[in-house]
Every structure is written in structure tokens, then in C-alpha cells.
Amino acid sequence: MKSSERENKETDKSEVIVEMKNIKKSFNNNHVLKNVNFTLKKGENLVILGKSGTGKSVLIKCIVKLIEIDSGELFVFDENLLDLNEKELNEIRGKIGFLFQSGALYDSMTVRENLEFPIQRKSKGVKEEELDKLVKEVLENVGLINTIDKMPAELSGGMRKRISLARTLILKPELILYDEPTTGLDPITSREISELILEIQNKYKTSSIIITHDIKCAQITANRIMVINNGEFIAEGTFDELQNSKDEIVSSFFK
Amino acid sequence: MKKDLNPIADQKAEKISPEVKNKENSFATSLKDVFIEVALISKFAGRYFKEVFKPPFEFKEFLKQSYLIGYKSLALVGITGFIMGLVLTIQSKPTMAEFGAEAWIPGMVGVSIIREIGPVITALICAGKIGSGIGAELGSMNVTEQIDSMEVSGANPFKYLVVTRIMATTLMIPVLVIFSDLISLYGSYVGVNLDGKVSFTLFFSKVFESLDFIDLLPAFIKSFFFGFIIGLIGCYKGYNSKKGTEGVGRAANSAVVIASLMVFIIDMIAVQITTLFT
Numbered sequence: 001m002k003s004s005e006r007e008n009k010e011t012d013k014s015e016v017i018v019e020m021k022n023i024k025k026s027f028n029n030n031h032v033l034k035n036v037n038f039t040l041k042k043g044e045n046l047v048i049l050g051k052s053g054t055g056k057s058v059l060i061k062c063i064v065k066l067i068e069i070d071s072g073e074l075f076v077f078d079e080n081l082l083d084l085n086e087k088e089l090n091e092i093r094g095k096i097g098f099l100f101q102s103g104a105l106y107d108s109m110t111v112r113e114n115l116e117f118p119i120q121r122k123s124k125g126v127k128e129e130e131l132d133k134l135v136k137e138v139l140e141n142v143g144l145i146n147t148i149d150k151m152p153a154e155l156s157g158g159m160r161k162r163i164s165l166a167r168t169l170i171l172k173p174e175l176i177l178y179d180e181p182t183t184g185l186d187p188i189t190s191r192e193i194s195e196l197i198l199e200i201q202n203k204y205k206t207s208s209i210i211i212t213h214d215i216k217c218a219q220i221t222a223n224r225i226m227v228i229n230n231g232e233f234i235a236e237g238t239f240d241e242l243q244n245s246k247d248e249i250v251s252s253f254f255k
Numbered sequence: 256m257k258k259d260l261n262p263i264a265d266q267k268a269e270k271i272s273p274e275v276k277n278k279e280n281s282f283a284t285s286l287k288d289v290f291i292e293v294a295l296i297s298k299f300a301g302r303y304f305k306e307v308f309k310p311p312f313e314f315k316e317f318l319k320q321s322y323l324i325g326y327k328s329l330a331l332v333g334i335t336g337f338i339m340g341l342v343l344t345i346q347s348k349p350t351m352a353e354f355g356a357e358a359w360i361p362g363m364v365g366v367s368i369i370r371e372i373g374p375v376i377t378a379l380i381c382a383g384k385i386g387s388g389i390g391a392e393l394g395s396m397n398v399t400e401q402i403d404s405m406e407v408s409g410a411n412p413f414k415y416l417v418v419t420r421i422m423a424t425t426l427m428i429p430v431l432v433i434f435s436d437l438i439s440l441y442g443s444y445v446g447v448n449l450d451g452k453v454s455f456t457l458f459f460s461k462v463f464e465s466l467d468f469i470d471l472l473p474a475f476i477k478s479f480f481f482g483f484i485i486g487l488i489g490c491y492k493g494y495n496s497k498k499g500t501e502g503v504g505r506a507a508n509s510a511v512v513i514a515s516l517m518v519f520i521i522d523m524i525a526v527q528i529t530t531l532f533t
Binding site: 061064066090093094096098100101102104105106107108117118121122124167171 | 311392396399400401403404405406407408409410411
């Protein structure tokens with residue numbers, strides 16, 4: 001192998017944030033992920049498009065080991081997730097932000113306490129003023145500084161998603177996993193959230209996997225789209241490439 | 256060939272109807288499920304003991320839970336305790352009067368409340384109020400992915416949610432039992448004075464004359480176990496609840512049922528152990 005080729009290959013490898021090889025996952029007789037292979041590169045927004053119940057959420061939950069895979073290889077930040085102990089896994093999780101479909105805000109805590117919770121546990125001994133500054137900074141970034149002392153029950157669906165995103169951003173993650181970020185929101189708020197995802201990518205230089213069946217969200221946020229059906233990827237490309245696809249399932253998303 | 260070897264047994268086997276076979280199978284499955292549940296609860300308890308001594312400690316959450324479990328239950332425990340003492344006295348008064356033993360009422364009521372009724376009734380009330388509350392709270396946190404969210408952010412949800420709650424119930428239930436016992440005795444004092452006149456000092460001196468150290472200590476110790484089991488079952492059911500609103504309801508309900516049953520089982524064991532030393 002020529003030295004320049006080897007150099008390119010090494011650079012490519014260092015740029016890969018997530019790599020899945022032949023991943024399989026079943027729940028009893030329900031084969032949710034059949035043979036999943038993909039890579040996510042640094043700084044990339046990868047949208048995984050698929051119908052409900054095709055294994056999209058299971059796929060990203062495997063990346064943070066909330067769900068364990070049955071077989072295959074899974075590398076996150078060059079670490080084989082299956083070989084990690086609890087401490088090492090938590091270190092990897094510290095670099096990942098996860099936006100849950102429901103927002104998953106802690107409903108017994110105020111917005112401020114929700115944002116302080118992960119940082120207090122990750123960075124021990126962080127000063128009160130420093131914490132206050134961080135909280136206000138991320139809240140300003142999502143445009144909701146006035147909600148700082150509100151309870152999650154007092155917020156609308158879109159606001160909850162934004163606060164949840166702020167809670168993810170406070171840990172300064174390198175990779176963000178979005179589980180259906182626009183589900184249940186009106187078209188205007190959906191667009192705002194999609195634009196916020198794009199803004200975060202540009203501002204924080206994060207890599208993201210966005211699980212969605214919202215084609216507008218995919219159009220705004222995606223650098224690359226992969227279409228999943230029945231636990232397998234059936235198409236890959238940019239938005240424009242897939243828009244002209246002849247495949248019946250793929251084209252049905254763009255109608 | 257096989258039939259020739261044991262024809263009678265084969266005939267018997269043929270006579271067993273499918274309904275009986277199904278019943279036997281379902282009984283075996285239920286029994287298996289019970290053993291699996293016991294094993295899982297034991298594993299959960301094992302994890303609690305592993306985590307409880309390991310830093311970092313969630314003191315703030317522990318204090319908050321102690322306040323919610325202890326202070327917020329005082330009114331309920333106090334009212335039931337008062338009624339318990341009052342009713343016990345009113346019910347036993349006519350029978351005691353028949354034997355001319357009215358003077359023994361404070362002692363009798365005191366021993367029954369301190370030894371048995373106080374801890375058990377308080378624990379049952381707490382199993383209903385606190386056990387179901389913990390089961391429903393953790394269950395709904397599980398359903399809305401809040402527990403997953405804590406785990407993903409690198410926090411330890413078991414330590415934050417489970418360890419603090421079990422510690423709080425273990426330490427607060429004995430305090431509630433003592434409080435309930437005292438209010439019950441006051442209820443009994445009121446009951447005695449409904450149609451008579453006994454001074455406060457005389458009533459309580461009669462109560463404490465009848466009590467020995469051996470009456471107080473086992474009752475106090477077993478209330479720690481009641482508290483532990485109420486917290487453990489509530490947390491186990493909530494933390495492992497199935498997804499959906501039905502799962503939350505089931506978690507709250509089964510937390511109360513199992514915790515109440517366990518209170519009686521622990522009480523039975525405690526009585527057996529106490530009798531060995533008396």
C-alpha cells in the first residue's frame with residue numbers, strides 16, 4: 001500500500017465517530033435489527049429515515065448501550081462498546097448527548113435544576129457562579145432564558161424539546177443523538193427545532209444522528225440520509241439523490 | 256411396547272383431562288414466576304447494599320425524600336394512631352369492666368400498641384401511602400424515559416432514585432412508628448376519660464409500668480425492616496415497571512400488595528425470634 005493511501009485511510013478512520021458492523025437485535029421472535037451497517041463521520045448530520053416500528057429508536061439506544069445488541073460490532077469514538085466496563089462506558093456516554101422523543105425532563109425539578117443535574121454529576125466541585133453562567137448560556141442558545149425557574153409541566157411541547165436540547169448541550173457533547181426531535185410538534189415549531197439542530201451543528205461542531213420520519217426535518221438537517229425498513233438499510237444518499245429514487249418505499253417518504 | 260410395560264399408568268395418564276393438565280401447567284408457571292420475582296428482588300436488594308456505601312452520596316436527595324416520607328406522613332399516621340388507641344380502649348372497656356379490671360386498661364392497651372398494633376398498622380399505612388407513591392413516581396419516570404435520560408448523562412439513577420428512597424423509608428418509618436405509638440396512647444387516654452376521670456400522669460405511669468425493655472426493642476428494630484421492605488418493593492416495582500400507563504398503575508398497585516404482605520411476614524418472623532428471648 002502506498003504511504004499516501006495509508007495516510008488517507010488513517011485519517012478516514014480517525015474521522016469515524018460511530019461504526020456499526022452487522023448489528024442484530026431481537027426481542028423474543030421480533031427481529032428488530034437484522035443486519036445493520038453504517039458509519040458516522042465527524043461533523044456530519046446523518047438522518048435515519050423510516051416508518052414507525054422499523055427499529056430506528058432501538059438503533060440509537062444501542063449506541064449508548066441502553067439496549068444491548070445480540071451480535072455484531074459497535075465502535076463509538078474508536079472504542080468497542082462491548083468491551084467497556086461501567087466506568088469506561090460512562091466516559092464515552094459523557095461525550096454523547098441524547099435527545100429523547102418525549103424530552104424526558106425531570107418533572108420534579110425546575111428548568112434550572114434539570115440543567116444543573118448532569119453537570120453537577122459529571123464535573124464535581126463546579127462553582128455556583130460558573131454553573132449559573134453555563135445554565136444561562138445554554139438557555140440563551142435555545143432562546144428560553146425566561147423559563148429558568150419554571151417547572152416542566154408549565155412548558156409547551158416545543159419548549160420542553162428546547163430545554164431538553166439545552167440539557168444535552170450543557171455537557172458539550174461531541175455526538176448528539178436525536179430521537180424523533182419534531183414528533184408531536186406543529187409545523188412551525190418543528191421547523192424551529194430543525195433549524196436549531198443545524199445551528200448547533202455549526203456552532204458546536206457536533207456530529208449527529210437524527211431519527212425521524214419528518215421529511216421537512218430531514219431536508220433541513222441532513223448531510224446524508226439513510227432509509228431503514230424492517231431492520232435493514234435500503235437506501236443511502238443526500239436529500240436530492242433520494243428524492244429522485246425509483247424505490248417505492250424510499251419515494252413514498254418524499255411524496 | 257411401552258403400553259405393555261405399564262398399561263395401568265398409561266390408562267391413568269389418558270384419563271387426565273386437558274383442563275386439569277392446563278391447571279397444573281398454569282400453577283407450575285405461577286410458582287416459577289414467584290421464584291423468579293423473589294430472585295430479582297433479592298438481586299435488586301444486593302445492588303442497593305453494594306451502592307449504599309459507595310461514594311458519591313446523594314445527601315440532598317436523601318434529605319428531600321426523608322422530608323417527603325417522614326414529615327408529609329405525620330398527619331395521616333397521627334390521625335390513624337389516635338383513632339386506633341381510642342377505639343381499642345372503647346372496645347375493650349366493657350369486657351374489662353365485667354371482670355373489674357378497668358385499672359389494667361392502660362397497661363393492656365400500651366403493651367398491644369407498642370409491641371404489635373402500632374408498628375404493624377403504621378407500616379401498613381406507609382405501605383399504602385409511601386410504597387404506592389414511590390412505585391408510581393419511579394414507574395412514570397421509567398415510562399417517560401427520565402431514568403434512561405439520567406443513565407445516558409453519566410449519572411447513576413439507581414443511586415439517586417433508589418438508594419435515597421430506601422434509606423429514607425428505612426430511617427423514617429421507625430420515627431413514624433414512635434410518633435404513632437405516642438399519639439395512640441394519647442387516644443387511649445382520651446378513651447379512658449370519655450366516661451371517667453384518670454389523670455394524665457396516672458395513665459402514662461400505668462402504661463410504662465406494664466412495659467419492659469423487651470417490649471420496646473424488638474418493636475423498634477422490626478420497624479426498620481418494615482421501612483426497608485416498603486422502600487425496596489416500591490423502588491423495585493417502579494424502577495422495573497413495564498412501559499405504558501398500565502405499567503405505572505400496576506407498579507403502584509403491586510408495590511402496595513407485596514409490601515403489605517411482606518410486613519406481615521416480617522412481623523411473624525420477628526414474633527418468633529422475640530419469643531426465643533422471653
